[in-house]
Structures are given as structure tokens and as C-alpha cells.
Amino acid sequence: MLFNSWTFLVFLLITFGTYHFLPWPHDWRMIGQLSLLTVASYVFYAWHTPWLVVVLALSTWINAWVTLQLVRRETTPRRRKKWLLFAIVTNLGLLLFFKYASLLVKTFLPHSLWSQAGLDFSQIPLPVGISFFTFQGISLVVDVYRSGGKGIPGLEPPSTFQESGLLMLRMAFFKAFFPQLVAGPIVKAHEFMHQIAAKTFRQIDWNDATRKLILGFFLKMVVADNLKEATASLSYPAFVGMPGINLLFLLYGFSFQIFADFAGYSLIAMGLARLFGYELPINFNFPYLSQSITEFWRRWHISLSSWLRDYLYFSLGGNRLGSGRTYFNLIIVMLLGGLWHGAAWSYMVWGGVHGLFLAVERFWGVKGAPSLETWKGHPARKITKILRILLTFHLVSILWLLFQLPKFGEALLYLRELLAWHPGLAPQALFTILLFSAPVIIYHLSAALRPGMGARFRERNPAAAAFARDFAYAGLLFSIITNSGSTGTFIYFQF
């Protein structure tokens, strides 16, 4: 079910109304609400391909069962380790089978071997969002394992059968909660489990929910969907012979589109979660203001990069085993992180190149802490920062090409065509890209200006500042109603 569909609107109204206004008995309110949201989430997931819900249920059951074993007092540390290993292997096994079996078989086994056996791995369906809920499952068991059997806040060891049942329900809800089920943010158990409680209508932070939903739907429906129509020509052979200026702006347009698509989805997920009394982690922090690739990964898809850091990079030893091992760890983590995005070697290369940049920047001592403090100072320093932002943006944008043109030959051809710089101009496509990229640029600029000019204005004219902000959000809502693009699937659904 797509967030920007009428079906979802009806689904949301029914779920929201039942969740908040059904007269749950006081003692059963939390169980009622959790059960309702879990069932609703399974309906949400099953909407297009009902049987795939079995994969989600199986993954949930395995993780919940292992978690229960991990928090049992009688489980020895040695057994805990075995349970953890079992859970990780099973989680990754499911992911490998459904997402990568076809790629691996095609790449490493001779065609004759599996075709003669009548096996067609390309027919294995890809359960939507499997990469997201698999990572959440791993986070659940690893967080509990790391607690040494004490459990984590909201997931304490049960002492009765009823408590075990309630724990299973909490874990099922954690895995299935529909706002983040199919495209994130990837919620870690220690960030979410403690929030699970009975919720009331009065607890809803309407201002925050409204703001996130409006901004999210604007980025998705107005920016990304309209840009999608213009960047459709970023495909082979449509781009061949295209004017150089158009090729350049297509690249920019796709960068802004992919940001708006994914950041929009994350914001909608956060806004929806707010309506049910939950808070999801921030996923994007103005990534195109990054002055290095290191900083970029602290601002882009934060829930994934922090997952990779917490559960993979640290497990490999992080930076504790010397410089050489640190560079190796960075590259291997990014290679796997790239492959997480899709079952194609181009994604792995994409991740690998990012990893290489991270290693080189670490070698040079580049710091990646996201801060705009350095905007203060000498104009020459400011210019250097701007140049670094532009360089990072261009590197990132060129690498996005592999998302749209997964065949390396086509991506290289695109760059050759760009360098050839054919004369001319296709005004319609350029107009669309410029018009719908502008909000993303303004959005990032506003973040850059907020600590300085913005803060001074807010201090001097708080009422005017609040009105200006509300007016801006009203403008975004107006644009959603009047200027949305054609409905399309979210780019990140494929992951």
C-alpha cells in the first residue's frame, strides 16, 4: 500500500479512529492497541501480495523466539552466543534467498547447472521491505544479546507465561509497525521498545505530526514525483545525443529526486508514527550540505549508516585494530551496505567507491561531524567550505548514476556524453528539473542560514517568524493539493 494512495487514506482513518477512540478496557488498552496496530500493519503489508506476509511472520517469529531465549535466566552465555548466531544466520539466510539467490546463482554457477535442474531463481519474489525488517530483526537480537541477558528498556526478562506472550506481541509490533515497515527508517530495538505503552489521543503532538506529514508528502508528491517525469530520460539510450546542459541537470535532478523520494518517505513515516504516539529516528539531516563523503554518511540515511556502524563496523573491530584494518573495515562495510540497496553488482561497486572515499578521507584526517559552526569566519574559509560542499555533491551525484544506469557501460557512456557536451538545449525538461529542484536547494539553504540570519530574525520577531513558518507549510500543503506529480512507487521500495 502506498502512502500517497487513496486506499491508504481510508486505511489510516480506520486504524487511527479505532486505535484512539475504541473504548479499550483500561487494563487492556496497551494490548488492544498493540494488537490492532500489528494486525493493521500485516493488512498494510499484505495488500498487494498477501502470501508474502508469511515471510514477515516467519522472520518475526524467529527473532522473537530467539529474543525470548536470550532473556531467559537459565540460558548460559555459551547458549546465548549460539542463539545469536542462529538468529543472524537465519535472518541473513532469508535475505540471501529472497533477494540475492538469483544474482549469486547467475554469477557463480554455470547456467547449464541450474537450468538443467529446472531451477529458475529469477522467479523468486522479493518481499517488499525485506532488507529493512531483516536489519530490524538483527538489531533486536543483538541489542538483547549485548545486554547480557538483562534485556533492554521495554524488553525485560518475563517471569510468567502471560508476560512472555506480551513480550512476543511487543516484538511482533516492533517488527511490523506499518509506518516504517517497508522503507524505514530502520528502527533499532533500543530506540523503540521503551516507547511501547498505552497511548491516548491527547498525547499526539499535532504540530510536529502535521509538519512532518506536510513536508514529507511535499517532498514525495511534489518534488520527487514531478522530477521523476523529467529524469525518466536518464536511461539508455534516451540520453544519447542529448545537449550537455540537459545531461548535467539530469544528473542534478536525479540527485534531488532520490533525496526527496527517500527523505519524504522517512518524514511521512515519522509523522504517521507520531499520530500513534511513537517517535521514529531522524533519517536525513540535510545531506547535500556535506563537506565530505564522511559527513555525507552522517547525514544521509542515518538509520542505515548508524546500523552498519553499530552492528557491522564495530563487530569487525571498528578502528581499534590499527589503520590498515580500519580502512579495510570501512570498505567492506560500505561494499555490503551498497549491496543491501539491491541485488546487482553495480550497487556493490557504488558502496565500494563510497567506502574507498571514506578510507581516503580517514587517511587525510577529514572530520565528518555534521555541524555548521564553521560557517562563521573569514570569507576565504567560507568559499573553501562552499567548494567542498559542491565537490561532495558532484561526487555523490555521479555515483547515483549507478542507481539509474546499473550497467557500467551505460553509466560510463553517460559520462562520456556529458564530457562531449553536445550543444543545444531542451527547455521543457530543463524547466521541470530547475523548478522542482528549487525546493530542495532552498530547503538546504534554509538550514545553512538558520543558525545565523534565521536565529536573529526569530529572536527579534518571534510572532512574525512563527507566522512565516506556518505560511511556508501552508504553501507546501497548497502545492501538494494543486501540483503533485503522477503517482509512482517509492524508489527505496526496491531495497
Next chain:
Amino acid sequence: MDKIHSLGASPPTFHKGSATRILTLAGLLLILHSIALKYLQADFAESNFQSNLVRIQSYLFGPHHDVVLAGSSISGRLLPRYFAAHGVLVANLGLDGSGVRVAMDIIRQRPDLPSTILLEIYSLLREPDTNDRILQEAMRSPSFLLSRYLPVMRAAARPSALLYSKLKKYSDQLKVTSSFAPALVKTLVQTEPTNRMLSVEDEAIEADKADWLAQIAFQFPKTYLLRIPTGPFSTPRKPDFIDHLAHKTNIPVIDLTLTSIPFTYTDGRHLDAVSAEAACAVITDQLRSHP
């Protein structure tokens, strides 16, 4: 303090009642926009898909038109206002990336059918594809159905379409330096019978298209095939076969390639504004001389 406000985090000064204020202000903006739409009109949109919606909604939800042009982007350049300048009101269903078949389906959705249909030859043999499916799905969407009653939700009301339309009109006006006098040559032709043998493929197409065209000609007595010049980068599909079909179904052809007008193109395929105006003048003249 210098840490920037993260995307999605609540800024500390956010007004408590701002959710209500946002909704109220958005409502006001919609009302103002609705009023402005009485004076603004978008003929184009910034994307092919939206341009198609502009044309479709204009035909379906607008006033009755006696003449409708059905085709692809090749016909899309023949704007209603060019025809109107010569005194004929024509609805244009020249759909970018689509063609005659979808346009005919749309034409039939109105209860008051037009009396005259102009069928663009270029997309006559085109088979349905993804673009057609996307358009048909869009026409079934609740937003599209709502836009019948809420003009503010129509493609022509999109602020981006209004801006693009304004810029395009301005740009076209800069290019128009002279107006053509229509060259009244023999453009309306009743095709002669062809003696050539049809290939197996053509026979299969004929079986499908001839019946379909005959049905159209039966439903719309004034049906014409329209051959619009398509420039050097475009190869018209099976011109002889089309002539054969026209003869077989007894549908007259308005063949603009037979005029002496030096047509020019924007991208090697589509007529530019000046040529499109000239083409409209010729078509209008032909429609008048063959009522």
C-alpha cells in the same frame, strides 16, 4: 547552539496552534487560487503526462466541441487557439507519448459527441503500450474524478503548468515573425485504390484497423485522416498502407504534406509554433470547403 536543526526534529519556537493555522492558511491559498483561475489558463504543462491531462480534462470537463483532433504529440502542437483564430473551435486530444486509440476512447466518454473527428495518421497504427496504461489509470484515479467538480485540482490549474504555459506562450510569440497565408493546394484527397499486394503482417493489421476505422466512420460521419508533416527525424509508418486503409474505409485524408508550406520543426519531429499555426489554417480551410 550552532548545530543545525535536523530534518524532522521539532524546532523550539514552533507555535502551539500552528497545525490549525497551517490548515487555515492553506485553505485561504486554495480560495485565492480558485479566484485567480478565472483569469489564468494553462494550455501546456511542464511534462508530457501533465500536458496530456490538461488536454483530456479540457475536453471532458469543458464545453462541447464540434471538432476533435485525436492523435499524438505530433497533433499536440496544433493548439485550439490557432484554430479559433480561424473561427473553428477544435478540441485537441493530441496526447504526448500516446495516440489515436486512447484519444478515441476519451472522445467517447462525453455524452455529447462531436460531429467531426480528425484522426492523426502518424499514430494510427500504434499499438497500446505502458504510456497508454498509465494515462488510463490516471483517468480512473479518485483525484481525476474529483477534478471534474474541483477545477483547482485540474492539471491546467497547477501553478507549475501556469508558469510554464506563460513562458512558452511568450517564447512562441517571440518566434512568430510572420503569418502564413494558407496555400490552398489539393490537400483533401480521396485516396486512389492501391494495387500493391499486402504482406501477411499488413493483412493482419488491416483486419484489425479497417474494422476499427469503419466503426469510427459510422459513429462520426465526418471523420478525416490527417497527415501532418513530421520532419526529418521521424519516419512515418507505412504511408502506402494507410492510403490503402483510407480507401478501403472510404475515409478522406487531409494531407498537409501536399501543401507548399515550408514547414519547420522544433526538434526534427514536431512542428514549431509558426508551422503549427499555418497547418491549422489549412485544416480549417479544408473543413470549411468540405462541410
